[in-house]
Amino acid sequence: MTESDLDxxxxxxxxxxxxxxxxxGLTHSALFPLFVVKTRMQNExxxxxxxxxxRELITCN
Structure with missing residues (x-):
């Protein structure tokens, strides 16, 4: 390997x-509010x- 290859x-x-x-970072910043919303939801x-x-979002990414 030459020096330019290494560079x-x-x-x-x-x-x-x-x-x-x-x-x-983008994934975390996008999903974090969703998880906050999820914990606040009472309707099962x-x-x-x-x-x-x-789950679909995570598997797509």
Whole structure:
């Protein structure tokens, strides 16, 4: 491996790390209010529907 290959690999690793960190941050900031809402819901059928929706969201991402 040449020096430029190593630089490119380092760049890709750091880019991937940044993207995954941003993605994780966005996912958490999007899901956190949903979980707060879920805990405040008293209606059981609404909760079950909500949990299903959250599971679908998580599996899609």
């Amino acid at each position: 490119w690999k380092r760049f890709n690793d750091s880019k991937w790390h940044l993207m995954s960190t941003i993605g994780l 059928t609404t909760q079950k529907t909500f949990i299903t929706v959250v």
